Amino acid sequence: MQKQVVILFGQPGAGKGTQAEILSGKTGYFHLESSKAIENCFQNESPEKVFEIDGEKFQVSDEKIRWETGLLNSPPFVVNLIAEKIKELAKENKSIIFSGSPRTVYEAEKEMPLLKELYGLENIKFVMLEITPEVTIQRNSHRRICELVRHSILFSPETENLSVCPLDGSDLIKRKGLDDVEVIKKRLEVFKAETFPVIEIIERHGLVANKVNGEQTVSDVHKDILKAIQ
Secondary structure, three states, X not given: OOOOEEEEEOOOOOOHHHHHHHHHHHHOOEEEEHHHXXXXXXXXXXXXXXXXXXXXXXXXXXXXXXXXXXXXOOHHHHHHHHHHHHHHHHHOOOOEEEEOOOOOHHHHHHHHHHHHHHHOHHHEEEEEEEOOHHHHHHHHHHOEEEOOOXXXXXXXXXOOOOOEOOOOOOXXXXXXOOOOHHHHHHHHXXXXXXXXXXXXXXXXXXXXXXXXXXXXOHHHHHHHHHHHHO
16 A cells, blocks of 8 residues: 655644544554654753754753743744654654644755655645634633643533543643743734745645644544545
């Protein structure tokens, strides 16, 4: 079977992580979540560690401060983490589902040529989950993640009283700072200024931006994503 890349795109709270988890479970594709890759770096690397990339230096502690205040991490820092994983997965002949990358024009310009080279343009699908800013604030301010695997738990009447993750039994926690209302508003501003222009780069590389209403039920969003990538 030909390996494939699916890029789920959208503002914070659009459901990228939730839908990527569902697709990954059904297809066996590797879920490459940039936020998790970044968090893993913060947890496993010394705050003093410095990444030297293209002649620039990026210290882990500085990147963590950006992350916690709602700013995007430095694009070269993110691309360095993501590109290595892309190469590893391609070598293993694995398909990929992205949620949260590319987040900047820089990332798109660096990652798209690599993906086209390793997977082929015809095997890359781009899906934009559309929601309003009001829904972003509501979803993110109530969002929790599981302490062990750190995947998001969708906030709904069925899950609002859960205290432990139904998948691994670990405690459900809020992401300190990152999902505070004021930080979410900042992230929305950053998305509009720095992330939304990614669509232009995607289309310039020959991809179609398939739009899906992200405010539907999880099931209906999933069905629309399947239609878009088949």
